[in-house]
Structures are given as structure tokens and as C-alpha cells.
Amino acid sequence: MRLLVTGGAGFIGTNFVRYMLRKYSDYEVVNFDKLTYAGNLENLKDLEGNPRHRFVRGDICDAAVVARLVGEGIDAIVNFAAETHVDRSIEDPIAFVITNVLGTQTLLAAAQKNKIKRYVQVSTDEVYGSLGELDFFRESTPLAPSSPYSASKAAADLLVQAHYFTYKLPVITTRCSNNYGPFQFPEKLLPLLISNAMNNLPLPIYGDGHYIRDWIYVEDHCRAIDLVLHQGKPGQTYNIGGCNERQNLEVARLVLTILHKPESLITFVKDRPGHDRRYAIDASKIQKELGWHPMTSFEEGLQKTIAWYQDNKKWVADIQQGEYRNYYQRMYTHRDETLLKHL
Ligand code: NAD
Ligand code: DAU
Numbered sequence: 001m002r003l004l005v006t007g008g009a010g011f012i013g014t015n016f017v018r019y020m021l022r023k024y025s026d027y028e029v030v031n032f033d034k035l036t037y038a039g040n041l042e043n044l045k046d047l048e049g050n051p052r053h054r055f056v057r058g059d060i061c062d063a064a065v066v067a068r069l070v071g072e073g074i075d076a077i078v079n080f081a082a083e084t085h086v087d088r089s090i091e092d093p094i095a096f097v098i099t100n101v102l103g104t105q106t107l108l109a110a111a112q113k114n115k116i117k118r119y120v121q122v123s124t125d126e127v128y129g130s131l132g133e134l135d136f137f138r139e140s141t142p143l144a145p146s147s148p149y150s151a152s153k154a155a156a157d158l159l160v161q162a163h164y165f166t167y168k169l170p171v172i173t174t175r176c177s178n179n180y181g182p183f184q185f186p187e188k189l190l191p192l193l194i195s196n197a198m199n200n201l202p203l204p205i206y207g208d209g210h211y212i213r214d215w216i217y218v219e220d221h222c223r224a225i226d227l228v229l230h231q232g233k234p235g236q237t238y239n240i241g242g243c244n245e246r247q248n249l250e251v252a253r254l255v256l257t258i259l260h261k262p263e264s265l266i267t268f269v270k271d272r273p274g275h276d277r278r279y280a281i282d283a284s285k286i287q288k289e290l291g292w293h294p295m296t297s298f299e300e301g302l303q304k305t306i307a308w309y310q311d312n313k314k315w316v317a318d319i320q321q322g323e324y325r326n327y328y329q330r331m332y333t334h335r336d337e338t339l340l341k342h343l
Contacts, residue, residue, distance in 0.1 A: 002028045004074045006060050006107065007081030009039035011184040012122070012218055016080065017044070019222040021052055028052045032069060033081065034059045034099075037323045042315060043183050060103035063110070070110040076118035076229060079107055085187055086126075086149045087331060090273055093148030100152035101159070108163045108171075119171045120229050121160045125214070125239065126150035127175060130276035137175070138282045139237045146274045161235075170234035174225060177241040177281050180301065181218030182308040186316055187327065189248065190215075190302075193255045194309045195316050197265060201342050203256070204335065207271035209249035212278040216242030217301035220294040227290045238290070241281025244298045254299075258306055269336040 003020065007013040008031035017029050033039045035057055047053045058065045060081045070077070081103060083089065083096040104121065111119045128137045129144030143158075145151040163169040180190040193203050224240045232238060246254075252266050286292045296304075309316065320328075325343060332339040 001026075001075050002030065002073050004030045004032060004069060004077045006032045006077070006079045007039070009033040009035060009041060009043055009055070010080060010084070011038075011181075012179055012221060013080040014043040014183045015181060015218045016078065016222045016225060017047070017053065019219065020226065021047070021050065023226065029054070030069060030072075030074065031055045032058055032060070036083070037327075038084065038185050040183075040319070042318070061098060061106050063106050066106050066110045067113065070114045070116065074114065074116065076120070077107060077111055077116055078120045078122065078225060078229060079104065080122045082153070084149065086147045087187070087272060088327070089147055089149035089152070091330065093152070096148050096152040100149075101155045104156035105159050108159060108169065112163060112167050112169050117170060118229055118234075119160070119163075119169060120225060120232075121157065121171060121173045122225065123157050123173050123175045124150065124153050125175050125177045125241065125279050125281055126276065127154040127157055131278040131280055133278070136280050136282035137239060139175075139239055139285055146276050157237075164235040172228050172232040172234060173237040174228055175237060175239050176221050176224070177214035177216050177279055179216055179218045179221050181305050182312075184218075186319060187324070189213075190251065190255075190305065191309065191316075193252050194259075194306055197255050197259045197261045198309065198313075200261065200265065202267035202339055203252050203265050204267055204269045204332075204339060205248055205252060206269060207275060209247065209252070209266075209268065211248050211275060212245050212280070213248070214241045214280050215244045215246055215251070215298055215301075216240065216294055217296035217304075220296055223295075224286060224292050227292050228286070231290050233289075238286040239281050239283050240286060240292075241283045242294050242298070243281075243283065244294070245278075245280050246298065254302060255306070258303060267336065267339070269332075269339065270334065
């Protein structure tokens with residue numbers, strides 16, 4: 001199988017590319033990534049020289065390049081490429097609309113023209129919006145995105161569905177909850193908490209910290225995408241979740257406990273506008289139909305993730321020297337200026 005993986009130099013894409021090359025000794029992966037601030041060739045260093053992995057730098061909105069690549073005997077596409085950070089989407093939504101909507105349409109058009117056997121759209125539970133205390137996101141839950149990020153992902157999901165109904169393109173959509181694990185960019189909650197705690201810096205918690213996310217170890221997500229790619233039904237959507245709801249404050253306390261750091265590092269800062277209160281996934285469809293279930297407990301996954309960040313301090317430090325400094329400065333100028341002194 002020749003797979004086109006887009007966004008394969010980002011967090012989940014990097015983990016997925018490695019997972020697939022490890023699992024299938026006869027698969028080839030074309031890894032297509034624009035290398036935005038979130039893409040990092042360092043993630044792929046140990047794949048250099050692997051004849052089954054080819055990295056191509058480029059933009060999924062570039063129709064000519066996408067058409068050429070897909071035309072080179074690609075069997076299936078897994079689309080991870082996206083602008084992914086909610087706070088950045090609140091600051092400036094345009095790049096989210098361009099990459100997440102136009103980019104997806106560009107890939108779908110090339111897939112259609114080349115009669116691709118499978119197109120997997122890696123989407124998110126955020127398209128469903130926010131939950132009250134008792135409910136769960138099901139595949140039938142109406143889309144109600146709150147942020148520019150989730151609105152752009154929801155728009156992409158609808159385009160994907162339209163290509164199934166209109167052109168019979170064999171598409172499948174996955175909607176996963178919050179991932180954590182190696183190679184996650186330190187703007188997202190867990191790697192930010194880990195790297196700040198490691199350096200005795202404040203752990204910024206938005207609002208009251210009682211917001212709930214359902215955390216899943218990234219390798220469990222990769223396994224689910226692999227199953228969906230090979231055994232999922234065209235036209236279907238599959239929710240993927242860790243069955244692991246935690247309040248943000250609880251997550252911060254767990255990180256501090258594992259690292260033997262004081263709770264006084266927890267710092268409440270101004271809330272995210274339009275902050276979704278709770279996400280929780282009903283993953284019974286993928287469990288029943290494809291036999292998937294998460295295999296890594298939160299405690300085990302967190303230990304592994306913290307160990308990875310301890311072993312890869314330079315990876316984080318290099319990121320923090322770049323564009324990240326400007327981002328952090330912008331974020332905390334309006335959230336909590338006292339955090340700026342840690343730049
Ligand atoms: P990430 O931000 O770490 O990586 C995104 C990658 O896409 C980067 O390598 C970036 O360079 C690349 N990219 C961005 N714009 C591009 C473009 N125009 N053309 C080509 N490449 C481009 O993101 P992630 O956390 O790994 O998320 C991957 C996918 O999974 C996204 O589609 C996201 O919506 C989805 N998702 C993420 C989570 C999560 O918790 N991280 C959960 C559910 C779904
Ligand atoms: O649910 C899946 C989604 O999870 C993905 O689609 C997104 O790409 C991914 O970024 C993630 O979105 P969230 O907004 O849930 O993740 P984030 O890590 O930004 O925030 C997680 C929670 O922690 C959220 O309630 C906001 C809060 N938070 C976040 C940051 C960065 C803080 O309290 N402090 C912080 O500094």
C-alpha cells in the first residue's frame with residue numbers, strides 16, 4: 001500500500017507515520033507537510049534513509065502539487081494536516097479556514113480524480129461543541145462548533161461527507177478527543193504543563209480549571225485510524241475517545257505529583273473566550289464494529305509522556321527559541337502579564 005499522509009511532521013502525524021512503518025513492512029508512506037510552526041523535521045530524523053518513507057514539503061492547498069503527488073500511485077490518503085490550536089484560531093482564524101477547509105477540498109478533488117481507494121479525514125470531537133454534565137458525543141450528535149478552529153474542522157467534515165454522497169468517494173471521518181504523548185507542540189495543555197513543571201515555572205490554568213477533556217494516548221488514536229483505514233465503512237464517521245474524563249486542574253495536579261513539584265506552581269489566568277466546558281466521547285461504535293478500545297491508562301500514558309519530555313529537553317528548548325516566544329508573549333500579554341517574565 002502507498003499511503004499519502006498529510007501533516008506527518010506534526011504531533012499525531014509523526015506518531016502515525018512511525019506506527020504504520022513499524023507495523024506494515026511492505027507499506028510506503030509519502031509524508032506531505034508544509035512545515036508550519038507546528039511541523040518539525042526533527043520529529044522524523046530517525047526515519048532519514050528509510051526507503052519506505054519519503055518526505056515532501058508542501059501545502060495541501062496547492063492543487064497542482066497535490067494532484068501530482070496523488071497521481072503517483074497513491075492508494076489511500078490520511079489527512080492530518082491542519083491548523084490545530086484553538087487559542088491561535090481565536091487570535092486569527094484566516095489560516096484555519098484556508099488550510100482546514102480549502103486544503104481539505106483540494107485533497108478531496110485529487111482523491112476523486114485519481115479514484116483513491118480510501119480517504120480518511122482526521123477530525124475532532126470539538127465539532128460537536130460543548131457538553132453538559134451527563135451527555136456524551138455520539139456520531140449522531142449535531143455539529144455545533146464554538147471556536148473558529150472547530151468551525152473550520154466541521155466545515156471540512158461536511159465537505160468530506162458531500163464527496164461521499166455526490167461522487168461516491170470512499171471517505172471515512174474520525175472524531176477523536178484530546179491526544180497526548182511524545183512530539184506534542186508545547187502550546188497545548190499537557191506538554192505545556194510538563195515542560196513548565198520541569199522548569200519550576202507557573203502552570204497556567206484557564207478560568208476555574210474545572211473544564212473537562214477526555215484524554216487519549218496518541219498511540220491508541222493511531223491504532224484506531226489504522227483500523228478505520230483498513231476496516232471502516234465508506235461514508236461512516238467513527239468517534240474515538242480515551243474513556244478518560246479529567247478536569248484540567250486534576251491533570252495539572254497529576255503532572256506535579258509525578259514530577260515531585262509543589263501545587264503552588266498552579267496559576268489561574270484569564271479564561272479562553274467561548275471555552276467549551278466539557279468533552280466526552282461515546283466510542284461504542286468503533287468498539288463494537290471494529291473491536292477497538294484504548295489500551296493505555298492515563299497514569300501509564302502520562303508517565304511515558306513525561307519521561308519522553310525529560311529525555312527530549314532540547315526538542316522543547318529549540319521550539320521555545322523560535323516563533324513560540326512571540327506567540328507566548330501575545331498570549332500572556334492579555335492573560336496574565338506576570339507570566340511574561342518567564343520568557
Ligand atoms: P499539529 O498542529 O501538531 O500538526 C499539524 C501538522 O500539519 C503540522 O506538521 C503542520 O506543518 C501541518 N500543516 C499545517 N498546515 C498545512 C498545510 N496547509 N499543508 C500541509 N501541511 C500543513 O496537529 P496535531 O495535534 O498532530 O493534529 C493532527 C490532526 O488531528 C488535525 O487535523 C487535528 O484537527 C486532528 N486532531 C487533533 C487532536 C489533538 O488532540 N491534538 C484531537 C483530534 C483530532
Ligand atoms: O478535543 C480534541 C482537540 O483537543 C483537538 O481537536 C485540538 O486540535 C487540540 O488542540 C485540543 O483542543 P483543546 O482546546 O481541548 O486543547 P488545549 O490543549 O488547547 O486545551 C485543553 C484544555 O486546557 C482546555 O480546556 C483549555 C485548557 N488550557 C489550555 C492551555 C493551553 C489551560 O487551562 N491552560 C493552557 O495554558
